Amino acid sequence: xxxxxxxxxxxxxxxxxxxxxxxxxxxxxxxxxxxxxxxxxxxxxxxxxxxxxxxxxxxxxxxxxxxxxxxxxxxxxxxxxxxxxxxxxxxxxxxxxxxxxxxxxxxxxxxxxxxxxxxxxxxxxxxxxxxxxxxxxxxxxxxxxxxxxxxxxxxxxxxxxxxxxxxxxxxxxxxxxxxxxxxxxxxxxxxxxxxxxxxxxxxxxxxxxxxxxxxxxxxxxxxxxxxxxxxxxxxxxxxxxxxxxxxxxxxxxxxxxxxxxxxxxxxxxxx
Numbered sequence: 001x002x003x004x005x006x007x008x009x010x011x012x013x014x015x016x017x018x019x020x021x022x023x024x025x026x027x028x029x030x031x032x033x034x035x036x037x038x039x040x041x042x043x044x045x046x047x048x049x050x051x052x053x054x055x056x057x058x059x060x061x062x063x064x065x066x067x068x069x070x071x072x073x074x075x076x077x078x079x080x081x082x083x084x085x086x087x088x089x090x091x092x093x094x095x096x097x098x099x100x101x102x103x104x105x106x107x108x109x110x111x112x113x114x115x116x117x118x119x120x121x122x123x124x125x126x127x128x129x130x131x132x133x134x135x136x137x138x139x140x141x142x143x144x145x146x147x148x149x150x151x152x153x154x155x156x157x158x159x160x161x162x163x164x165x166x167x168x169x170x171x172x173x174x175x176x177x178x179x180x181x182x183x184x185x186x187x188x189x190x191x192x193x194x195x196x197x198x199x200x201x202x203x204x205x206x207x208x209x210x211x212x213x214x215x216x217x218x219x220x221x222x223x224x225x226x227x228x229x230x231x232x233x234x235x236x237x238x239x240x241x242x243x244x245x246x247x248x249x250x251x252x253x254x255x256x257x258x259x260x261x262x263x264x265x266x267x268x269x270x271x
Contacts (some may be wrong), residue, residue, distance in 0.1 A: 017129030021143030097163030101128035
């Protein structure tokens with residue numbers, strides 16, 4: 001099934017450049033809370049800044065954080081370019097929890113790909129559609145990953161950047177995502193925190209205090225603290241920030257490296 005066939009079969013139409021699989025109504029309180037959080041943390045950017053991400057002016061207060069993201073994205077790009085030797089283009093990518101789609105846009109300008117920016121935040125998706133409307137290989141989808149129709153055995157790669165912590169239970173999530181992947185397809189998780197059992201409890205208490213101080217105590221109900229044990233499927237670490245090698249490289253090269261691991265889950269070729 002190709003994109004046009006999927007849209008026609010499910011009678012999906014776009015509004016403001018976004019394909020809506022769900023009605024936004026039930027999710028608007030969550031969207032409002034996330035927007036207020038970004039505003040209070042200083043993560044609302046101008047159109048010019050959004051178009052340039054992950055590059056930001058060196059004087060911007062979040063420049064260093066975005067530099068870390070860029071470095072992990074460069075690693076990811078190199079990985080996908082190697083995969084292209086075995087996969088006929090275009091590769092099909094699902095960016096789950098894409099926000100405004102800046103990362104999906106970045107990827108499609110560097111790789112021969114068809115990329116879906118998928119989120120449940122209407123404002124973010126419509127902003128991305130407006131800013132990146134000239135990128136014809138990038139499509140924006142609003143929907144619930146568990147409930148809404150999506151093509152099975154379709155994607156080569158699914159990206160999750162800074163999103164696992166917003167899912168209560170990873171088991172049904174990964175089971176769902178595996179059904180969307182082609183045989184041998186991969187889920188890549190970057191920029192997501194993982195906790196030890198001991199640190200998990202302390203992180204919850206710290207977050208409660210933090211969100212209360214921001215005046216957004218409801219955010220506690222949207223944030224979850226996962227351990228590696230919560231990943232029931234086999235996975236590989238493609239980048240481990242605490243490894244001796246990466247610590248040495250970061251020190252001598254003065255590289256701004258991500259504090260979070262890069263994980264890969266692979267769908268069996270026999271599935």
